[in-house]
Amino acid sequence: MAEAIKQIELPITGMTCASCVRNVERALTKTEGVDGATVNLATERASVQFDPQTVSVPQIVERVKNAGYGVATASIELPITGMTCASCVRNVERAIGKQPGVLEVAVNLATEKATVQYLPNAIRRGDLIKAVEGAGSGYGVVDLSTAEAPEDAERAARQAEIDRQRRMVLIGAAFTIPLFILSMGRDLYMASFAGNSMAEMMLSGEMAGPNPVLNRLLWSGWPFVFLLLATPVQLIVGRQYTVGAWKAARNGTTGMDTLIALGSWAAYLYSIVVLIGMVVGYSAVGAHVYFETAAVILTLITLGKLLEVRAKGRTSEAIKKLLGLAPKTATLLRDGDEVEVAIDDVVAGDHLIVRPGERIPVDGLVVTGRSSVDESMLTGESLPVNKETGSEVIGATINKQGRLVIEARRVGAETALAQIVRLVEQAQGSKAPIQRVADQVSGVFVPIVLVLAALTFLGWLLIGQVGFTAALVNAVAVLVIACPCALGLATPTAIMVGTGRGAEMGVLFKNSEALESAKRVQVVALDKTGTITRGEPSVTDIVALHGWNEAEVLRLTAIAERGSEHPLGQAVVAAALERNLTLTQPEAFEAESGRGVRATVEGRTILVGSPRFIREQGHDLTAYIGQIEVLQGRARTAVLTVIDSVLVGILGIADTVKDGSREAVAALRAQGLEVVMITGDNEKTAQAIAREVGITRVLADVLPDQKAEMVKRLQSEGRRVAMVGDGINDAPALAQADVGSAIGTGTDIAIEASDVTLVSGDLRGVARAVSLSRATMRTIYQNLFWAFIYNIILIPVAMAGALIPMLAAAAMAFSSIFVVSNSLRLRGRKIEVEPVAQPAALKPANAVGD
Numbered sequence: 001m002a003e004a005i006k007q008i009e010l011p012i013t014g015m016t017c018a019s020c021v022r023n024v025e026r027a028l029t030k031t032e033g034v035d036g037a038t039v040n041l042a043t044e045r046a047s048v049q050f051d052p053q054t055v056s057v058p059q060i061v062e063r064v065k066n067a068g069y070g071v072a073t074a075s076i077e078l079p080i081t082g083m084t085c086a087s088c089v090r091n092v093e094r095a096i097g098k099q100p101g102v103l104e105v106a107v108n109l110a111t112e113k114a115t116v117q118y119l120p121n122a123i124r125r126g127d128l129i130k131a132v133e134g135a136g137s138g139y140g141v142v143d144l145s146t147a148e149a150p151e152d153a154e155r156a157a158r159q160a161e162i163d164r165q166r167r168m169v170l171i172g173a174a175f176t177i178p179l180f181i182l183s184m185g186r187d188l189y190m191a192s193f194a195g196n197s198m199a200e201m202m203l204s205g206e207m208a209g210p211n212p213v214l215n216r217l218l219w220s221g222w223p224f225v226f227l228l229l230a231t232p233v234q235l236i237v238g239r240q241y242t243v244g245a246w247k248a249a250r251n252g253t254t255g256m257d258t259l260i261a262l263g264s265w266a267a268y269l270y271s272i273v274v275l276i277g278m279v280v281g282y283s284a285v286g287a288h289v290y291f292e293t294a295a296v297i298l299t300l301i302t303l304g305k306l307l308e309v310r311a312k313g314r315t316s317e318a319i320k321k322l323l324g325l326a327p328k329t330a331t332l333l334r335d336g337d338e339v340e341v342a343i344d345d346v347v348a349g350d351h352l353i354v355r356p357g358e359r360i361p362v363d364g365l366v367v368t369g370r371s372s373v374d375e376s377m378l379t380g381e382s383l384p385v386n387k388e389t390g391s392e393v394i395g396a397t398i399n400k401q402g403r404l405v406i407e408a409r410r411v412g413a414e415t416a417l418a419q420i421v422r423l424v425e426q427a428q429g430s431k432a433p434i435q436r437v438a439d440q441v442s443g444v445f446v447p448i449v450l451v452l453a454a455l456t457f458l459g460w461l462l463i464g465q466v467g468f469t470a471a472l473v474n475a476v477a478v479l480v481i482a483c484p485c486a487l488g489l490a491t492p493t494a495i496m497v498g499t500g501r502g503a504e505m506g507v508l509f510k511n512s513e514a515l516e517s518a519k520r521v522q523v524v525a526l527d528k529t530g531t532i533t534r535g536e537p538s539v540t541d542i543v544a545l546h547g548w549n550e551a552e553v554l555r556l557t558a559i560a561e562r563g564s565e566h567p568l569g570q571a572v573v574a575a576a577l578e579r580n581l582t583l584t585q586p587e588a589f590e591a592e593s594g595r596g597v598r599a600t601v602e603g604r605t606i607l608v609g610s611p612r613f614i615r616e617q618g619h620d621l622t623a624y625i626g627q628i629e630v631l632q633g634r635a636r637t638a639v640l641t642v643i644d645s646v647l648v649g650i651l652g653i654a655d656t657v658k659d660g661s662r663e664a665v666a667a668l669r670a671q672g673l674e675v676v677m678i679t680g681d682n683e684k685t686a687q688a689i690a691r692e693v694g695i696t697r698v699l700a701d702v703l704p705d706q707k708a709e710m711v712k713r714l715q716s717e718g719r720r721v722a723m724v725g726d727g728i729n730d731a732p733a734l735a736q737a738d739v740g741s742a743i744g745t746g747t748d749i750a751i752e753a754s755d756v757t758l759v760s761g762d763l764r765g766v767a768r769a770v771s772l773s774r775a776t777m778r779t780i781y782q783n784l785f786w787a788f789i790y791n792i793i794l795i796p797v798a799m800a801g802a803l804i805p806m807l808a809a810a811a812m813a814f815s816s817i818f819v820v821s822n823s824l825r826l827r828g829r830k831i832e833v834e835p836v837a838q839p840a841a842l843k844p845a846n847a848v849g850d
Contacts (some may be wrong), residue, residue: 005035008057008100008122008423010046012039013070013161014244016305018442018488019255023248027067031055036433042492057119058103059230068247073103073155078114079129079142080107082108088139096351097136099123109667111443126344126412127735146177165306172237172299174290179229183292186222223289231293234268238298254446256484260301262450263805265477265498267294270472290467290805297809298479304813308485311820313601325396326417330361333405340422346411346455352692355391362395363410370403377762420759423508427499430692433778435491438787449482449795456799466801473805477798482810485816490783493823498776506759507769517739518773520720524668524766525699525711525733527566527725528679528686531743531763532693535726536711537567539575540636541652543627553649557641560599561604563589568639568653569597569608571609588657593705607642611682614640619647637681637690657692665694669769674719678702678710678733724758724766739768775829783819790815 012024018732021039024046028037033054037671039046048060057669061071080092089107092114096105101122107114130142241264242400244257244412271289276282320690330338346352346362354360360373375397379646384400387393393406395415431439455474464552495512502509509515529535542550558576561569563586576583588600594611607617611628615621619642621628627650628638636652668675676697679686686700699710707725712722723737733811734740734754742754743761758765794811797803 005049006052006100007047007049008060008119010061010064011072011120011847012044012046012064013072014246015039015069016039017256017484018438019253019446019489020232021249021485022443023067023157023251023253024064024069026253027251028060031060031063034060040492041488043425044498044555048593057101063105063117066242067215067251073117073119075117076125076134077661078125079725080112080114080132081140081142083112083139091135092132092139093719095131096128099127099131102128106514115270122346124412125185126342129344156620162306164190165309166304168237168240168302169299169306171294172233175229175233176295176299179226180224180292182229183226186271207281219348221604223271223278226289226291227272227275230271230295231705233295233298233640237302238264238294240685241298241301241598247731256446256448258446259449259479259482261477264294264297266472266476266479267291267297270502279291280718282686283326285419285468287348288516290473291803293473293476295542297476299805300809301480304428304817307813308489308816308820311817311824314824325359327359327361327396331355344412346408349439349563350406351401352410353609354399354402354406356399358399360393360395360397360399360404360406362394364406364408367405368393368394369402369404371404372400374400376400395561396548420503420508423510423757424499424503425765427495427509427515432491432495432516432780433779435512438487438490438533438784439617440570441788442484444757445482445487445791449479452479452795452799458743459799460801464801470801472820474798474801476777476802477784477803477808478795478804480805481794481798481803481810481812483787483815486787486790486819489816489819489823490787491780493820494776494779494783494826495501496821496824498772498779501829502769502772505768505772506762507764507765508757509613509769510757514739515773515776518722518756519777521673521719521722521770522719523674523676523740525676525678525693525714525716525721525723526665526728526763527723527733528677528681528689529655532657532661532725533688534658535567535655537571537637537653537655539571539651540654541631541650543631543650543652545624545648546646548648550649551579551581553641554651556601556604556606557584557639557649557651559583559586559601560589560597560608560641562586564591564597565598565749566591567655568637568844571653572639572651575792586696604643604646608639610680611638611640614647616643617642617786619645621647629684631680633682633688635692637685650818657689658761659691660764661693662764664765664767665765667767669694671767673770676714678707678723680704705732708736711736722770724763726761741769775826779823779826783822786818787815
């Protein structure tokens with residue numbers, strides 16, 4: 001049976017513009033066995049779906065390298081124990097080599113070490129150790145607590161690129177600055193004399209001025225000095241552009257490197273031809289060299305590239321902060337002793353000690369101890385959360401006070417932190433719909449610029465008749481001024497910063513499309529239970545009927561509800577346990593989702609559910625409407641209990657409003673959004689909650705399978721709808737909505753169906769998400785406007801001969817820096833949700849019910 005399609009993330013190096021993205025995508029998608037590939041310029045990552053039976057990861061990496069780009073890799077040495085022969089070497093190599101992300105492995109029997117080259121973040125040291133230990137009995141790996149983390153390895157690879165560009169800038173500056181000063185000084189000196197032009201003076205031998213010897217030296221001798229100064233810049237600093245252009249041409253593509261290489265080499269080679277003409281006395285090729293132009297172009301653009309790479313590194317600060325939260329070690333409680341172990345060695349079921357001030361190492365359950373825990377780094381909520389025996393704790397959060405002993409439940413890639421990082425990386429690596437415009441333009445951008453440069457040269461030469469030199473200079477300016485980088489960076493850098501900023505606030509976007517869609521939302525539909533309210537209802541009233549006492553009604557109702565997963569049913573069971581009532585198991589149980597339950601308890605047939613459910617079972621409630629309406633008018637949900645066809649009790653169950661729900665609704669309305677509540681509660685109960693939080697439109701008595709229909713109804717009004725919920729029964733509605741937002745404290749199914757996850761469960765996160773989406777999209781529009789207007793205005797200016805190549809290079813370098821810096825402004829932007837004064841009276845709209 002063929003293996004399923006797998007996915008791997010490749011950290012790409014050497015990409016500079018949107019053309020590079022297209023080149024890498026094309027190289028990958030043309031590879032046999034690759035099902036699809038998406039490349040992101042801002043994150044410098046390629047997400048590749050491939051068939052492992054057809055193509056291997058090393059082959060995919062090699063394909064990227066052949067296209068002219070690199071892949072950031074890391075290397076690690078594992079001290080192996082238990083090897084005795086060559087077969088052991090083969091076994092260990094085979095076991096390690098099968099792991100995803102491993103590119104190359106070499107095991108040395110003499111040194112008892114395995115050297116592994118791998119993709120950072122694709123595999124961890126702990127995974128390699130498990131592979132070795134699983135290769136056969138007796139194999140093991142010596143523990144090294146100083147082992148480099150994968151994220152550190154990738155960071156080192158990125159830093160190496162920054163260091164390389166810095167060296168290139170220093171080399172370029174060391175030769176270019178004196179070259180520029182000497183060249184400009186010579187030109188100014190020679191131009192200071194009236195009369196013949198410099199070319200005419202040289203060709204005629206009439207060296208005007210007070211010092212003919214100095215004049216001749218300046219004109220004929222110094223160009224050789226310029227050649228000596230320009231050549232190291234051209235060959236060393238310009239090599240990266242030349243190699244990039246060559247590899248692109250070999251693959252039938254073009255990119256930014258093509259433009260820079262053509263522009264710099266044109267100026268450099270033309271100057272050599274002029275210099276040879278000076279030596280042999282041939283003047284037809286011109287009389288002025290442009291070595292300083294080639295050198296300044298390369299140095300300025302490399303300086304811009306350095307600043308751009310450094311700025312792009314800052315766009316991923318949010319991910320780096322999240323990764324930095326994870327503790328490297330944990331204190332393991334083993335046979336009564338405290339042992340410090342590497343975090344990779346922690347397994348589910350381990351008991352770990354967390355002292356005050358320490359970070360909780362993994363997700364788990366408090367076994368003993370009481371404390372308050374700061375979860376702000378993951379949820380965005382500033383107030384610490386109290387924890388006691390039985391409380392769940394999240395890895396990477398900070399224990400503030402007491403000593404805790406926790407049982408590890410989720411470790412490694414299963415922890416909440418790891419999932420948050422994965423979700424943020426997934427969002428940052430995806431492409432927003434608005435990026436398609438830039439991708440389409442960048443696909444033809446460089447070829448169009450090459451054509452425009454050629455037309456500029458021919459136009460000035462044949463029509464303008466300014467001569468070969470001036471025509472060439474204008475064409476070089478066109479090549480250098482064009483900037484595909486700004487187009488390629490405009491959207492992904494803003495998306496990267498925006499999603500990272502969202503993670504810091506406890507708002508996780510599944511992909512960049514969700515981030516873009518949130519801006520266009522017009523209606524926010526809120527589920528009530530667990531979203532507006534705490535989702536932890538409690539029994540507040542018990543009305544016993546027909547001679548039954550409250551305790552017996554509560555006991556039998558609780559037994560009937562023991563099999564229910566509905567929050568109301570669980571509230572009844574909790575109330576019975578609080579009163580120390582004895583609860584047995586029902587003999588039979590059947591639940592109707594969101595409506596009620598039917599059970600057999602102690603030989604009695606019991607129905608428990610809403611008034612609507614009880615009526616549907618054929619019971620007349622006319623005599624009890626007054627009692628039911630009194631409870632509903634006080635925002636209580638009425639739950640009726642029928643035993644052997646007799647209504648014996650009415651329970652009032654209340655769910656309190658969450659802290660921040662009122663402020664969240666006020667903030668959403670202040671943003672110009674209509675807020676709608678969708679609930680299965682009856683209209684009166686729903687309206688009471690709605691009035692409390694400031695919602696004016698309520699869709700009540702909505703069954704779970706009708707929530708998606710309610711969302712469709714709202715969409716049919718011609719508006720874009722965001723749905724916010726937390727339960728399994730909300731998943732269809734979340735999927736139906738234009739933007740589905742799941743409460744992070746809810747179920748995994750709801751979170752999976754959503755586009756946005758609110759980690760803390762705070763409803764104010766919805767307003768933050770909308771505000772962040774608007775700010776991010778505004779930044780993207782600014783970036784795209786700049787990228788397009790820059791090229792639309794300055795390319796014609798260069799074609800008109802109004803821009804010298806050196807200024808063009810400076811402008812081109814600044815263009816990319818502007819786009820990245822503008823995106824970085826999102827990091828410091830305050831995304832605040834402020835309460836807004838509400839009208840004194842809120843008139844409830846008609847509810848949708850029976």
